[in-house]
Amino acid sequence: MTTSMSTHTTPSGYLLPSIHSMPPFFTQQPNPATQATVTENWTRLILSYARHRRLFYLRVEDAETKGSEWDEVLRNERINRRLMPSHMSFIMADMVSKNLAVYEPPRQTRTVLLHWRLPEEWAEVLHEWASSTAQLNTILTFYEIIEPPVPSPLSGIPATLLRRAVAILTKTNRAQVIAVADGEGVRFLPGNPAR
Structure with missing residues (x-):
């Protein structure tokens, strides 16, 4: 039975690329050049999906546990394949x-914090948010930034x-x-980024 190379939309509304329907995509390849291509495609898929779902962490266990928030990417039930923990x-x-x-x-290799935006990009998002919400020169706690009363692009960002x-x-x-009384706060200052 051959599987057609087709894209597929997941229940969360994410469009999986056609490579996701190829069984070899889920297997570590012996040829280093082939594996480099597979890894590059997985990396692109993981970061894109994380951004789509606003997921910050990926764990080796996510490949092992059925029903995780990563299931629709790390598994393909239509071709009976899943990404193995070692891969x-x-x-x-x-x-x-x-x-x-x-x-x-740090000092473990089973959980990663994903950079679907680099820290430098988050810095720009953070400063833009502070400017656009009139928070410049106001002291905010980390909690107020992570859990703002009005959802923002920073809602839920790991500390x-x-x-x-x-x-x-x-x-x-x-x-x-x-x-500040309960830890640390941040005061955002106007200014242009150093170029």
């Missing part, structure tokens, strides 16, 4: 080596990623970290 680890390591993800928490974005803005004199 997932290989792809995650490649993403980390290219700064498209970081191991989070470690938010801290990296704030650090980038601090280096360009567009933010400063300030001690």
